[in-house]
Amino acid sequence: MRKILAIDAGGTSTRAVVLDLSGRCLGYGRAGSGNPTAAGVEGAVAELAKAAERAVTSDGSATGQGSTALIALAGAVSPLLLERLAERFGALGFEGEPVIEPDLLGTYFSGTFGHEGYAIIAGTGAVAGRVTEGRLDFARGGTGWLLGDGGSGYWIGHQVVRAVVAALDGLGPDTALTLPLLASVNIETTSGSVRGRPNSLVSLMDATYALRPVDLARFAPLAFDALEDPVARGILTASATALADLLAATRAPDVDGPVVLGGSVLAAGMRVAPAIFAEPLEMAAGGAELIPVTDGVVGAAVLGLEHAGVDVDAQLFSRLRDDVARLQSAVPL
Amino acid sequence: MRKILAIDAGGTSTRAVVLDLSGRCLGYGRAGSGNPTAAGVEGAVAELAKAAERAVTSDGSATGQGSTALIALAGAVSPLLLERLAERFGALGFEGEPVIEPDLLGTYFSGTFGHEGYAIIAGTGAVAGRVTEGRLDFARGGTGWLLGDGGSGYWIGHQVVRAVVAALDGLGPDTALTLPLLASVNIETTSGSVRGRPNSLVSLMDATYALRPVDLARFAPLAFDALEDPVARGILTASATALADLLAATRAPDVDGPVVLGGSVLAAGMRVAPAIFAEPLEMAAGGAELIPVTDGVVGAAVLGLEHAGVDVDAQLFSRLRDDVARLQSAVPL
Numbered sequence: 250m251r252k253i254l255a256i257d258a259g260g261t262s263t264r265a266v267v268l269d270l271s272g273r274c275l276g277y278g279r280a281g282s283g284n285p286t287a288a289g290v291e292g293a294v295a296e297l298a299k300a301a302e303r304a305v306t307s308d309g310s311a312t313g314q315g316s317t318a319l320i321a322l323a324g325a326v327s328p329l330l331l332e333r334l335a336e337r338f339g340a341l342g343f344e345g346e347p348v349i350e351p352d353l354l355g356t357y358f359s360g361t362f363g364h365e366g367y368a369i370i371a372g373t374g375a376v377a378g379r380v381t382e383g384r385l386d387f388a389r390g391g392t393g394w395l396l397g398d399g400g401s402g403y404w405i406g407h408q409v410v411r412a413v414v415a416a417l418d419g420l421g422p423d424t425a426l427t428l429p430l431l432a433s434v435n436i437e438t439t440s441g442s443v444r445g446r447p448n449s450l451v452s453l454m455d456a457t458y459a460l461r462p463v464d465l466a467r468f469a470p471l472a473f474d475a476l477e478d479p480v481a482r483g484i485l486t487a488s489a490t491a492l493a494d495l496l497a498a499t500r501a502p503d504v505d506g507p508v509v510l511g512g513s514v515l516a517a518g519m520r521v522a523p524a525i526f527a528e529p530l531e532m533a534a535g536g537a538e539l540i541p542v543t544d545g546v547v548g549a550a551v552l553g554l555e556h557a558g559v560d561v562d563a564q565l566f567s568r569l570r571d572d573v574a575r576l577q578s579a580v581p582l
Numbered sequence: 583m584r585k586i587l588a589i590d591a592g593g594t595s596t597r598a599v600v601l602d603l604s605g606r607c608l609g610y611g612r613a614g615s616g617n618p619t620a621a622g623v624e625g626a627v628a629e630l631a632k633a634a635e636r637a638v639t640s641d642g643s644a645t646g647q648g649s650t651a652l653i654a655l656a657g658a659v660s661p662l663l664l665e666r667l668a669e670r671f672g673a674l675g676f677e678g679e680p681v682i683e684p685d686l687l688g689t690y691f692s693g694t695f696g697h698e699g700y701a702i703i704a705g706t707g708a709v710a711g712r713v714t715e716g717r718l719d720f721a722r723g724g725t726g727w728l729l730g731d732g733g734s735g736y737w738i739g740h741q742v743v744r745a746v747v748a749a750l751d752g753l754g755p756d757t758a759l760t761l762p763l764l765a766s767v768n769i770e771t772t773s774g775s776v777r778g779r780p781n782s783l784v785s786l787m788d789a790t791y792a793l794r795p796v797d798l799a800r801f802a803p804l805a806f807d808a809l810e811d812p813v814a815r816g817i818l819t820a821s822a823t824a825l826a827d828l829l830a831a832t833r834a835p836d837v838d839g840p841v842v843l844g845g846s847v848l849a850a851g852m853r854v855a856p857a858i859f860a861e862p863l864e865m866a867a868g869g870a871e872l873i874p875v876t877d878g879v880v881g882a883a884v885l886g887l888e889h890a891g892v893d894v895d896a897q898l899f900s901r902l903r904d905d906v907a908r909l910q911s912a913v914p915l
Contacts, residue, residue, distance in 0.1 A: 388779070389751055392787055395740075395795060396747045407728075415731045418722055419831050446721070454725055460726060461794065498752050 250310065253557055254301055254318040254343045255549035257355050258283030258293070260373050264546040266573060267308045272565045274572035275310060276534035277488060277580055278303025286324050287373075287463075294330065298337040305341050305527055307576075312342030319348040319553040321355025321545050323376070323391070350552050351385050353378040354437070355545030356511035358552060362566035366506025368538070369496045371488075371514035373466040375401035377499045380506070383555065389498045394463045400491030402514050406468035408484045410457055415452040416480075417520045424480035429471050476525075485525050489518065493529035507538040516541060547573050583643065586886035587651040587676045590688050590878035591616030591626070593706050597879040598633035599906060600641045603890055605881070605898045607905035608643060610913055611636025619657050620706075620796075621710070627663065630689070631670040636673050640909075645675030652681040652886040654688025654878050656709070656724065664738055674814065683716050683885050686711040688878030689844035691885060695899035699839025702829045704821075704847035706799040708734035712832045714890065722831045727796045733824030735847050739801035741817045743790055748815075750783040757813035762804050806850045809858075818858050826862035833868060840871040849874060880906050 252275070256265045263283035267276040280300035282288040288296060295512045297320065305312070306466030331346040338347060357380050359370035369377035393525070394403040407427045413430045415421025431438055431449055434456040441448045457465065475481035492515070498507065510519065518526030519541050530539060542548075550569050551561050561569070585608070589598045600692040613633035615621040621629060630653065638645070651671045658832065664679040671680060676874035690701035690713050702710035708731045709724030727736040746763045748754025764771055764782055764910045769788040808814035825848070829841065843852065843863070851859030852874050863872060875881075883902050886895050894902070 287828060330799075389753060390748050392751060393791065395798075396744060396787060396790060397751065397753070399753075411729060414725050418725060418730065420722060420730070420828065450725070456786070457729060458726065465728075494753065 250313045252312050252316040252343075253306065253348075253550070253553035254316070254338060254341070255471055255546065255553035256283065256300060256318070256320040256347075257298060257352075257545035257549045258297060258320050258322045259352070259544070260284045260287040260289045260323070263296050263300040264544055265297075265304040266546055266550055266576065267304045268550055268553070270554070270559055270571075272550070272554060272559070272561070272569050272572075274569065274576055276304040276306070276308025277573070277576035278305075278307060279580055281322075281563075284323060285330055290327060290330050290333070292337045294337060297334060301338060302345075314344075316343045317345060317348070317553075317557065318343040319350060319549060319556055321350045321352050321549040321552065323352040323374070333351055333434065348552075350549070351378070351388070352545060353388060354380065354385050354552060357509045357544060357547035358548030359511070359542040359545050360509030360540035360548075361507050362551060362561045362563065363506055365504055366508065367496065367499055367504075367534070368509045368511065369499075369515065370512040371401050371492050371518075372512035373463060374398045375404070375492060375495055375512075376512075379499045379501060379504055381504055387499060387501075390495045400488040400495065400514070402466040403463055404468040404491070405472050405488050405514065406465040408487075409468045409471050409481075410453075410465055412480050413486065414450065414453065417447055417453065422480060425475045425478035426471055426481055429474065430468060433468065433471065436463045469514065470517070473521050476522060477557065482525065485518070485522055486515065488532055489526045489529045492526075493533035496530065497533040499556075500533070504536065507540050508534040510539055510541045511545060516543060583646045585645050585649040585676075586883070586890055587637065587649070587671060587674070588631060588879065588882035588886035589616065589630060589651070589653040589680075589681075590685075590882045591630060591653050591655045592685070592755035592877070593617045593620040593656070597877055598630075598631050598637040599879055599883055599909065600637045601883055601886070601902075601905075603887070603892055605883070605887060605892070605894070605902050605905075607656055607902065607909055609639070609641025610906070610909035611638075611640060612758070616653070616658065617656060621860055623660060623663050625730045627666045627670060630667060634671060634674055634676075647677075649676045650678060650681070650886075650890065651676040652683060652889055654683045654685050654882040654885065656685040656707070674844040675738045680743060681880070681889055682709070684721070685709075685878060686721060687713065687718050687885060688689055688881035689875060691881030692696040692844070692875040692878050693873035694840050694880075695884060695894045695896060696839055699841065700829065700832055700867070701824075701842040701844065702735050702825065702832075703844040704825050704843035704851075707731045708737070708825060708828055708845075708847075709722055710828045710832045711766030712834060712837055714837055718831060720834075723828045725850045729767045731846070733821040733828065735799040735802040735845075736796055737817055737824070738805050738821050738847065739798040741820075742804050742814075743786075745813050745817065747783065747786065750780055750786065755813060758808045759804055759814055760783065763801060764808065766801065766804065780907070802847065803850070806854050808812060809855060815858070818855055821847065822859045822862045825859075829863065830866040830873075833866070838870065840873050841867045843872055843874045844878060849876065
């Protein structure tokens with residue numbers, strides 16, 4: 250049977266689904282980071298292949314001639330990556346180099362089968378784009394932790410750490426973020442000081458400078474856990490404003506269609522802090538429907554089907570979503 | 583003759599002076615970064631030794647028994663650094679491990695011989711402190727590019743790059759900073775685009791992610807060169823506010839005395855942008871005198887004399903300043 254291997258490769262985890270050309274999902278697998286920027290080429294190849302192997306194994310039926318692979322992925326891919334993936338996927342019965350599509354399109358088609366609209370992803374980074382005729386027409390953001398990505402998970406985590414450092418250094422207000430942050434890096438709060446600085450500040454400096462800067466994204470959830478704290482609320486309010494501005498910058502007056510919301514920050518924002526996130530995003534969407542999605546694997550499947558010449562209509566899209574949800578519920582996170 | 587080797591070790595350059603116990607300056611030398619955080623232990627040892635050797639060579643007279651060394655330096659020093667310096671300075675006739683004092687004290691005593699007051703340094707980083715009884719009593723800031731240092735040279739340079747990225751990405755206002763920044767990293771502005779982004783944005787991302795983050799400090803002067811631009815003025819106004827807040831956080835009601843201003847950002851701020859920098863700093867100083875200094879080498883000499891049991895009074899301080907100025911004017915930058 251001719252099949253499609255469709256993969257949503259994220260900076261934290263990767264999801265793969267095997268489907269036939271009728272859109273029936275046959276197998277599903279998860280693995281770690283499949284993003285070459287985050288994991289390196291060899292690391293990404295290993296995780297992409299692992300997710301693919303798991304999906305193929307959970308399928309179990311034979312993969313026929315003409316089967317192909319597609320990956321939705323952030324950023325650029327190297328010829329080396331494509332070559333290595335062709336090898337690994339070839340061993341599983343999927344022919345040639347995989348097609349690469351932007352992660353924004355994977356996210357977009359996870360929320361809708363329509364060919365016109367918008368997508369915004371706020372995970373570790375933040376990026377938004379406009380879709381016309383089923384293609385990514387225009388993108389903003391995605392310039393990374395150092396240069397942009399305002400409102401992203403990195404940005405929130407960085408602001409959390411800076412706010413706690415300022416509080417411990419007497420340069421900012423006290424905040425309920427302090428104790429959870431110190432606990433998350435295993436610092437006991439003691440009263441002593443080193444070279445005129447509180448022990449806990451010195452330990453926090455040591456712990457955070459030992460991380461890669463982008464890993465500060467891991468502290469973003471602390472802000473969502475402290476919604477009563479004015480400092481945390483201020484950080485999240487500024488995040489929501491930055492993400493709404495990012496979305497607004499992609500809007501074109503003649504392009505209608507829904508706004509698909511992806512990534513952990515928007516998921517948390519819409520679920521646990523809707524009072525902060527919903528209104529600015531609704532304003533930026535100009536009345537269009539907001540559709541939150543949990544990942545981009547349904548969209549990767551839609552893109553895989555379209556690349557194979559299959560039109561995805563409402564009925565097929567609905568089946569894809571149900572199938573993927575069923576397969577995902579059977580695989581422990 | 584018993585002598586003192588006094589060194590002001592900065593992140594960019596290092597200055598050494600040799601003096602006798604009457605405060606007469608006999609020799610002077612400059613070298614590169616003597617800060618072990620910026621240059622590594624071996625790099626710092628090499629530059630500190632080079633500055634010392636140049637000072638001793640320009641002195642030319644014999645160094646007698648009981649001669650010692652003192653270094654004013656930001657941050658912590660390792661036993662390895664002290665051991666290596668004892669070797670190198672020992673070969674020049676200065677005995678034992680050098681005494682290490684905070685760079686804030688070197689800056690402070692470059693501006694005044696009084697034993698009570700304040701110092702603030704804004705170079706690549708930003709730190710401020712309170713001096714009582716001639717010792718650094720209390721410090722704020724200095725938590726580095728990732729965690730703090732609001733208003734510093736790194737902070738200004740980072741804001742310059744982020745503002746240009748936002749302008750090129752359509753997420754922020756146009757700014758006169760764009761062309762000088764692109765020129766400074768040898769990017770020609772062309773009209774094409776790569777993956778939906780302007781060529782110049784992609785090239786700027788490549789150029790800046792290739793730097794160490796802290797090296798973004800090199801772009802701070804672009805803001806001072808664009809005082810008519812609202813974006814640049816906004817960055818410098820926020821810098822001045824952050825530095826004034828840092829200084830204010832060190833103030834104690836019972837500690838009077840002048841405020842000594844050190845570091846390239848405060849030098850540029852007070853000289854080319856006094857309309858932006860002077861008022862907030864004067865407010866934060868609560869009416870105390872502001873004394874800008876160009877480096878911390880006079881202060882290192884004051885500290886070296888005091889460690890050798892010599893009281894530095896107005897007359898001796900004035901002689902030290904004149905002597906150092908004379909020696910510095912003879913050494914090309």
